[in-house]
Amino acid sequence: MSRVPRSLVAGPSPLAGAVVDLGSAVYEPSEHVVEVAAPTGLRIEALGISRARVLPVGVDDTGEVAVPGAADVGWYRYGPDPGQPGLTVLAAHVAFDGDDGVFRNLADLRPNDVVVVELSDGTLQPYRITGLTQHPKSELPPELWARDGAPRLALVTCGGSFDRSRGSDDDNVIAWAEPA
Amino acid sequence: MSRTLTRLAAVAALSAVAWAGTAAPVAAQAPDARIHLLHGIPGVVVDVEAGGEALFEGFEFGDTQDLSALAGQTLTDLQVKVAGTEDVAIEAGDVTLPDSGNHTIIAHLDADGTPSLAVFTNDTSAIAAGQGRLTVRHAAAAPAVDVLANGSPAFAGVVNGAEGSADLPVGTVSGSVVPAGATEPVVIGPADLAIADGTSLIVYAVGSLEDESLTVLTETVTGLGTAPAAIQTGNSPVGDEAAGWSFATVAALSVVAGAGVLGARRLAVARTR
Numbered sequence: 001m002s003r004v005p006r007s008l009v010a011g012p013s014p015l016a017g018a019v020v021d022l023g024s025a026v027y028e029p030s031e032h033v034v035e036v037a038a039p040t041g042l043r044i045e046a047l048g049i050s051r052a053r054v055l056p057v058g059v060d061d062t063g064e065v066a067v068p069g070a071a072d073v074g075w076y077r078y079g080p081d082p083g084q085p086g087l088t089v090l091a092a093h094v095a096f097d098g099d100d101g102v103f104r105n106l107a108d109l110r111p112n113d114v115v116v117v118e119l120s121d122g123t124l125q126p127y128r129i130t131g132l133t134q135h136p137k138s139e140l141p142p143e144l145w146a147r148d149g150a151p152r153l154a155l156v157t158c159g160g161s162f163d164r165s166r167g168s169d170d171d172n173v174i175a176w177a178e179p180a
Numbered sequence: 181m182s183r184t185l186t187r188l189a190a191v192a193a194l195s196a197v198a199w200a201g202t203a204a205p206v207a208a209q210a211p212d213a214r215i216h217l218l219h220g221i222p223g224v225v226v227d228v229e230a231g232g233e234a235l236f237e238g239f240e241f242g243d244t245q246d247l248s249a250l251a252g253q254t255l256t257d258l259q260v261k262v263a264g265t266e267d268v269a270i271e272a273g274d275v276t277l278p279d280s281g282n283h284t285i286i287a288h289l290d291a292d293g294t295p296s297l298a299v300f301t302n303d304t305s306a307i308a309a310g311q312g313r314l315t316v317r318h319a320a321a322a323p324a325v326d327v328l329a330n331g332s333p334a335f336a337g338v339v340n341g342a343e344g345s346a347d348l349p350v351g352t353v354s355g356s357v358v359p360a361g362a363t364e365p366v367v368i369g370p371a372d373l374a375i376a377d378g379t380s381l382i383v384y385a386v387g388s389l390e391d392e393s394l395t396v397l398t399e400t401v402t403g404l405g406t407a408p409a410a411i412q413t414g415n416s417p418v419g420d421e422a423a424g425w426s427f428a429t430v431a432a433l434s435v436v437a438g439a440g441v442l443g444a445r446r447l448a449v450a451r452t453r
Contacts (some may be wrong), residue, residue, distance in 0.1 A: 013233035018249035025218055025397040027383075032374040034352055043265040059309045063409035076408070077214050078350060078377035094414040104418060137410050142346040147378070158414030172291035 024103045038169065039082055039125075041118030042102075044092060046109060053103045054090065054117075065089075070096035073103075079145065082117050082125045083179070086147040090117075091156040095170065103157035107132065109175045127153045127177035134159055134171050146176065153177040213251035213280050214302075214401075219243050220288035220319050220386035221295055222393040225263040230255040238263055242397055252279030260287055260295070269295045284399060288319035288386055291340035298341055302382065307347055308405045312375035314353065315345040315382045322367070322389035324360035329353045336360065348375045356393075357385055368394050379407020 016164045038055045057066040057074035076089040093101025109115075113129045135141060137158075144154055155174070160171030196373060219226065219239050227237040228245075235255070236245055255277065260270035270287060282302040290296045307313050316327045317337045327335040327344055330353060335344025368385055375381065380401040387393035398402045411421030 013230055013235050014255070015230060015250055015255070016233075016235050018247075019236050020246035020249070021236070022216070022244040022246050024240075024242045025244045025384075025399055027371060027396045027398050029372060031398075032352065032372040034374055049244045059408050063309060063406070067411065067413050078405075089411075091411050091413055094416070095416045095418045098416045100418065101413065103413065137412075140407070140411070142407075146401065146403070147405075154409050156413065157326045158412070162414070162417040164417075167415055168412055170412070172411055 005112060010065055033093075036090075036120065037081050037083060037123070037130045038077070038120045039088070039090065039117045040120050042073050043116040043118070044113070046107070046113040049102065051118075052092070057091075065091055067091050069093070070099040070101045080147060080151065082119060082153065083151050085149060085151060087144060087149075088117075088151070089144060089156060090153065092100075094159065101157065103155065106155060107159060107173050108155045108171045109155075113155070114180060115177055117153070126180040129179040130176050130178055133174050133176070135174065136160075136170060137172055140172060141174075151179060156162050165177075183259065213248055213278055215247040215251055215277055216284045216443045217245045217247050217383065218284060218397060218399065220286045220384055221269075221386045221399055222391075222395065226269060226287070227261045229257075229259045229261065229262050231257055243354065244399070247277060247285070250277055260297075266388065270297055272297055282401060284382070286317075286319050286384060286386075288384075289321035289388055291321060292325065293388055293390065295322035300343065301381065302384075302401055304380070304401060304404055305347060306406050307378050307380070308393055309406045309408055310350055310377060311347045311441065312350055312377060313345060313347050313380035314345055314355075314373065314375060315356070315380060316381065317384045319344040320337050320385045320387050320394055320448055321391075322385070322394065325357050325367070325385070326362070328356045328358060328369075331356075337376070350377050351373050368396060371396065373398075378403065385401040 015068035037055055042052045043049060043053050052073050054073045054075050054076035058077060059067065060066045065074065065076055070093050073090050073092040079089050080086040082088045092103040094103055095101050109129050109132060111129055111131060111172050115127045115129065117125045119125060155175040157173050159173035160169050162169050192415060205357050219241050228235045228239055236320045249356040255275045255363050256443055258275045259268050261268050268319045283306045286298050288296065288298060298319060316335055318325060318340050324337050324339045326333050327338060335347065337345050353375055354370045355373045356366045358366055367389060373381060373383065382399040384397040385394065387395050427445060
């Protein structure tokens with residue numbers, strides 16, 4: 001194709017409208033500062049939980065969330081910090097080695113019940129329960145691992161029938177919450 | 181006129197054949213390509229034209245244009261010109277963009293300092309839970325380099341147009357660049373790099389060693405993470421009535437107050453900042 005003198009160029013190419021300017025890719029140090037406001041405690045007055053300790057957890061050798069023992073709550077630390085975009089996951093047992101777990105009565109939560117998360121910077125982040133759902137353990141909803149969208153919280157425990165042959169419950173119960 | 185601009189005045193030819201050779205194999209239909217164009221030549225603003233018409237103008241160093249909507253199309257007589265002039269910096273000919281896959285095209289200086297275009301295909305394979313991917317690409321007018329992570333060699337002998345990549349535990353890595361086989365001088369960095377779960381961080385070394393304009397650009401590809409396999413939160417029966425509530429109860433509650441749940445968005449796949 002022959003070169004068209006600039007003065008004769010009618011205007012932007014018909015293709016131009018398809019191009020989206022995404023802005024600068026220049027290295028910006030502040031984008032690489034990891035500020036962690038990790039959850040350290042959980043209060044749920046409606047369930048009589050005055051304060052449960054929250055521990056950061058990852059995954060175990062089998063790729064499952066490494067939930068702590070009966071008395072503590074695990075924060076899935078590879079997901080968002082509370083207040084960051086996406087869904088913060090807090091998981092605790094309904095029962096563990098014969099003891100009631102912290103989330104023994106999680107299913108008793110009702111919409112608008114308040115959940116307060118204590119953060120490592122000393123602040124308190126209140127949430128309001130929006131609903132509960134129950135899922136087979138192998139069919140957890142993808143929303144549970146969301147990394148974008150409004151900041152929100154999920155409290156996860158077990159429910160459904162206890163399968164004695166496998167030594168575990170069939171389902172997960174999830175209480176969903178948004179900042180109050 | 182700076183040395184870079186002088187070089188830009190010299191036309192750098194890039195054949196369409198070479199370009200096509202770097203494109204990913206054409207997959208089936210359903211194109212869902214992600215194609216970004218990065219400006220990696222410091223100190224010069226350019227206009228990009230196709231078929232004699234402006235594709236976009238005033239494209240500045242470090243900026244990114246998303247060409248994904250043009251996937252699979254042929255840009256005829258693609259030219260990169262010094263902004264507002266007829267000085268052709270890169271004469272690319274007819275360029276057919278990949279119609280699938282995840283790619284970054286970067287306008288950069290080759291090892292000799294000649295402006296050129298390079299196409300990198302981004303690895304979008306799944307990353308294990310708790311890890312992020314770090315990819316370092318040499319797109320600067322400079323000899324082979326070693327890339328140090330926290331002071332230790334991570335990628336050795338990386339030449340212009342090549343890359344090194346590794347999946348690392350989440351956290352912060354201090355990255356720096358030194359001449360291959362040496363520990364100093366540090367020509368880029370040290371710079372903190374955030375390794376985030378399920379995210380690929382791509383770092384481009386750009387600019388010119390001779391012009392003392394070496395610096396880095398960054399790009400991220402998100403949504404590559406692996407969700408945990410399960411959440412086991414009950415290894416013994418609860419004391420009474422086995423969790424004592426029915427799914428019907430749950431369903432009813434969800435209907436009443438499920439808006440927040442229904443509004444939840446799925447994990448973005450290969451979404452880029």
